[in-house]
Amino acid sequence: MTQEEIYARAIGQIQERRRNAERTQETRTVQIHSEIPETAELDRQLRSACLDIMHVLGRPDNQERIAAIERHCKEADAMLRQLLTANGYPADYLDLHYTCPLCDDTGFVNGKPCKCLKQEIGRIGAEALNAHSQLSLSQFSDFSLSYYADLPEKQFYAMQQVFTICQRYAAVFEPQTSGNLFLWGGTGLGKTHLSLAIANEVLQKGYSVIYDSAINLMHTLDQEQFRRTKESSDTLPSLLECDLLILDDFGTEFDTAFSRSMMYTIINSRVNARKPMIINTNLTPTEMKARYGDRIASRLSSSSQILPFYGEDIRMKMKIENS
Ligand SMILES: [Zn+2]
Structure with a gap:
């Protein structure tokens, strides 16, 4: 799913919440009017007061008249609420109840995306990511250091540090910094698990995250280049633009001139634009140099915090434990 599609779907969700709030209010109004007939008359008075105000708004010396109508509205409204509570309903039963009180389910506050819209974008993004990566989204809470317990003390301590650094990275993530x-x-040492846990948390904050394996991405880009169709040519811009790009299994993609030049474009553009990336690999620095050349290898190592993972294949360990 492209970022545009995710955004459109999120806006659709928020608008649906607004329509739901309005539908609930309508249903409740019909129900209460038939149960407590006096409320229908009060509602009618309130509506006609609105019209009255509109009529007198443009006239000169209208303050007194407006004040009188407002007084009348207040009284009618108070009576309506009294009737509701007297009949066992909450006083605000007939009010519009929006899911988000910050933006009244419009998705925007002062022209800027509301928290609820960002959350919705994150949720839909996480769903798309989940479907695409074929992995249930990993959480930090599912990550257990006990799988590293057999390691020499120094390495165990290093893994503890890695875990802390990843959690901290997610907690304070900002696309600009x-x-x-x-x-x-x-x-199988937990690289995918921890990077997905970061993805999950960053998505929840409403940022855009693309997570994919290098082999998958290269396949997609190759297909797009081959087809050159309008609707399928938006992967590369998304890779360059997203707030966080996570490349899993870097170095396992087929080694072709195309994949090298694509990797170069992606990494070089993002490093230049100071856009954050997480790269998972089992290539040694020497292997990386041999494969992608000095320039990209040194650009990557000089701009990244390098976290070495130690241990035995924890996926194997988990399988044995769960069997
Ligand atoms: Zn909102």
Whole structure:
């Protein structure tokens, strides 16, 4: 799903909340009018007072008249609420109840996206990510240091540090100030788990995150280049623009001239624009140089915090424990 689609879907959700609030109010009004007929008359008075105010607004010396109508409205409104409570309903039963009191379910406050819209974008993004990566979104709370308990003390301590750094990275993530993380180590040591946990938390904050394996991404880009169709050519701009890009299994993509030049474009553009990335790989620095050349390897290592992962394949360990 593209960022535009996620945004459109989020706006649709917020608008649906607003319509729901209005529908609930309508249903309740019909119900209360038939149960407590006096409320229908009070509602009619309130509505006609609104019209009266509109009529006198443009006239000269209208203050007294407006004040009188407002007084009348207040009284009618108070009576309506009294009737509701006297009949066992909450006083605000007939009010509009929006899900988000900050923006009244419009999604915007003073022209800026509201917290609820950002959250919705994050939620839908997480869903899309989840569907795409075929992995249930990992949480920090599912990550257990006990899988590293057999390691020598120094390495266990290093893993403890890695865990803390990843949690902190997610907690204070800001697209303008966060740096790059380079998670380095063998397969099954928790790199994917921790980077997905970061993705999850950053998405919840309403930022855009793209998470994918290098092999998948290169396949998608290759297909798009091959087809050159309008609707399928938006992966590269999203990769360059998203708030956080997570490249899993960096170095496992097919080594072609196309994939090298794409990787170069992605990494170089993001480093230049100071846009955060998380790169997971088991390539050693020497292997990386050999494969992508000095320039990209040194750009990456100089702009990233390198986190080495130690241990045995924890996925194997988990499987054995759960069997
Ligand atoms: Zn809101």
